Each structure stands twice: as C-alpha cells, then as structure tokens.
Amino acid sequence: MQKKDIIVLGIETSCDETSVAVIKNGRDVLSNIIDTQIKIHEQFGGVVPEIASRNHIEAISRVTKVALEEANIKFEDIDVIAPTYGPGLVGALLVGVSYGRGLAYALNKPLVGVNHLEGHIAANYITHRDLEPPFLCMLTSGGNTQIVYVKNYCDMEVLGKTRDDAIGEAFDKVARVIGLTYPGGPKIDKLAQEGQPSIDFPKTHFENLDFSFSGIKTAVINLHHKNPEINKADLCLSFEKAVTEELIDNIKKAINQTGIKKIVLAGGVSANTHIRSEFEKLGESLNLKIYKPDLKLCTDNAAMIGCAGYYRFLNGDISENTLNAVPNLKIGE
Ligand code: KG4
Numbered sequence: 001m002q003k004k005d006i007i008v009l010g011i012e013t014s015c016d017e018t019s020v021a022v023i024k025n026g027r028d029v030l031s032n033i034i035d036t037q038i039k040i041h042e043q044f045g046g047v048v049p050e051i052a053s054r055n056h057i058e059a060i061s062r063v064t065k066v067a068l069e070e071a072n073i074k075f076e077d078i079d080v081i082a083p084t085y086g087p088g089l090v091g092a093l094l095v096g097v098s099y100g101r102g103l104a105y106a107l108n109k110p111l112v113g114v115n116h117l118e119g120h121i122a123a124n125y126i127t128h129r130d131l132e133p134p135f136l137c138m139l140t141s142g143g144n145t146q147i148v149y150v151k152n153y154c155d156m157e158v159l160g161k162t163r164d165d166a167i168g169e170a171f172d173k174v175a176r177v178i179g180l181t182y183p184g185g186p187k188i189d190k191l192a193q194e195g196q197p198s199i200d201f202p203k204t205h206f207e208n209l210d211f212s213f214s215g216i217k218t219a220v221i222n223l224h225h226k227n228p229e230i231n232k233a234d235l236c237l238s239f240e241k242a243v244t245e246e247l248i249d250n251i252k253k254a255i256n257q258t259g260i261k262k263i264v265l266a267g268g269v270s271a272n273t274h275i276r277s278e279f280e281k282l283g284e285s286l287n288l289k290i291y292k293p294d295l296k297l298c299t300d301n302a303a304m305i306g307c308a309g310y311y312r313f314l315n316g317d318i319s320e321n322t323l324n325a326v327p328n329l330k331i332g333e
Pocket residue numbers: 015120140141142143144167168169171172183184185186189267268269270271272273298299300
C-alpha cells in the first residue's frame with residue numbers, strides 16, 4: 001500500500017503574527033496564511049504584549065479556516081497539530097498552544113509543540129528541497145542571535161549567542177531613534193542602500209562565539225543625538241556593516257571549530273540585503289555553500305513551524321495535551 005501523506009497544521013502566535021499553515025510531508029506548503037498586527041503595534045513603536053494576545057484570539061479561527069480552504073482540506077485530513085510553544089510572549093504563545101491543544105483533543109490527533117527557533121531554521125528546508133543537516137545556522141531574529149550547529153533535524157547545539165540585545169532588537173531600536181517606524185529593520189535596510197559605509201563603529205570581540213549588540217546600538221544612537229544632521233543613510237549602512245562583520249567573524253570561527261562548510265541563514269534579520277550579500281561574498285571567498293530562506297519565510301510564519309513539527313513528529317516527539325507555553329525556551333530543550 002502506498003504510504004499516506006503526512007499533513008501537518010502549523011500554528012504560529014509567538015509575537016505579532018497570527019499564522020496558520022498546512023504542510024504536506026514536511027516541505028510542501030499547501031497554504032501559509034499570515035495575519036500581521038504590524039499596523040496595530042506601529043503606533044506604539046513596538047509590540048504591546050497584551051494587545052498582541054487579544055488580536056491573536058480574534059484572528060486564530062478565521063486564519064485557520066482560510067488556511068484549510070486554501071489548502072483544500074478539511075479538519076479531518078490533518079494528521080498532526082503543531083503549535084509554537086516558545087520562545088516568545090507568553091500571552092501570545094498561549095493562544096496558539098491552547099488552540100492547538102483544543103484541536104488535537106477534538107480531532108484525536110497528535111499534538112507536537114514546536115520551538116520557534118527550530119521553525120526559523122526549518123524555513124530553509126522549504127526553500128531548499130535538497131538541504132539536509134549537518135550545517136551551521138546563523139540565526140538572527142528579533143529576539144535571538146545565535147550560531148546553531150544543526151547536527152540532525154532534531155539534534156542541535158548552540159555554539160554562541162548574544163550576551164545582551166538580539167540583532168533585530170538593535171535594528172529596531174536604532175531605527176526608532178532616527179525616526180523610522182516599527183519594525184525598523186526593513187526600513188534601515190532600504191535606507192542603507194542609498195548610503196556609504198563612512199562611519200567606523202567599534203566591534204565587539206569575545207574569545208568564544210558569543211555576540212554583543214548593545215554597544216554598537218548605543219554608539220549609533222549617541223552619534224545621532226550628538227549630530228542630528230548626520231546622513232541617516234550613511235549611519236544605517238555603517239551600522240549594518242559593523243553588525244555584519246561581527247556575524248561573519250563568528251561564523252568563520254564556528255567553521256574552523258566544526259569543519260562544517262554548509263552555512264544556513266535564518267530569522268527575520270536574514271532578510272537584510274547587506275547581510276545576505278556579505279554572506280554570499282564570504283561563501284565565494286571560502287568556497288562555502290550558503291543557504292538563505294525565501295524572503296517571505298524569513299519573518300514569522302506557520303509554514304516553517306509546520307515543517308519543524310513534521311521532523312519532530314517523525315522523531316516521535318509527541319507532546320502531552322497539557323503542553324504549556326515556555327517563553328524562554330532554548331534550542332536543545
Ligand atoms: O524572526 P522575526 O520575524 O521575529 C522573531 O522571531 O524574533 O524577526 C523580526 C525582526 C525584527 O527585529 C525586524 O526589524 C527584523 O527582523 N527584520 C529585518 C529585516 N526584515 C525584518 N532586519 C533587518 N533587515 C531586514 N530586511
């Protein structure tokens with residue numbers, strides 16, 4: 001008998017995107033509906049946790065209905081329910097986790113809680129059908145910056161991480177101070193394309209593979225305060241150049257340490273034009289294979305969660321129906 005396809009319903013509500021996706025056999029995206037709250041949070045200059053939770057509650061059933069319609073399937077056709085259970089905002093996570101638990105109970109289907117960071121990495125399995133572990137992942141998002149050694153689909157080790165701000169946080173804070181709206185990363189990206197990298201910012205160096213972005217963030221903000229007339233495009237590109245050099249220095253150390261020459265970018269900040277192009281150049285100069293997620297899969301979406309959930313399901317990692325949100329969930333837990 002032909003093996004049946006495995007249909008996973010991915011659910012993502014860790015921050016300000018309510019997203020539901022239908023994924024077939026891990027890498028085929030039948031639907032990926034993303035309902036973003038950016039317009040709602042823009043007026044506050046960042047995500048307001050309680051408002052995010054309330055909006056997830058309002059959106060989740062509607063978004064799920066559209067995801068099923070677009071995939072042309074019914075609830076009964078789903079094999080696995082895979083909500084993000086961390087890391088993220090606790091109230092926001094609880095909406096997706098509770099909804100997933102309810103569905104899994106009502107449909108009598110397995111529940112597989114997904115680590116959001118594994119989801120970001122998995123976005124690359126959807127973009128690159130041939131990609132398989134092992135590889136090194138440069139994970140750069142709004143809440144995290146880490147180098148992850150992906151040994152297998154469900155076996156990962158964090159080799160280095162930020163000691164303070166995540167890189168996306170630094171982008172968003174710099175953007176806010178120079179007058180760009182939330183989320184600032186994409187706006188800095190656009191403005192930087194008109195700039196010159198004329199300002200030298202100090203880089204942080206640690207013996208190990210850790211990062212720090214609060215010093216550079218403060219240096220950029222102080223310079224802008226001292227000299228409000230400074231060319232913002234130059235400021236943006238110089239900032240991008242400094243943080244990208246820090247990423248590249250550490251990824252080179254990770255390559256030396258592990259001998260792995262397959263590099264994968266992941267997370268919202270991996271959409272950045274300068275970072276993508278500098279990693280391409282690094283790949284050419286060191287003969288590395290560089291994988292970048294599709295732009296639409298860089299930021300939060302449920303397709304990547306469904307994909308990560310599929311590999312967790314194959315690994316036998318079924319959650320209890322008491323699954324709870326874990327706001328500080330780490331890779332490897
Ligand atoms: O991965 P993500 O959607 O959320 C987390 O899981 O944290 O990342 C959001 C972050 C925000 O800080 C946003 O400003 C940043 O990704 N971002 C960018 C770009 N697009 C999104 N940063 C720099 N350049 C971009 N093009």
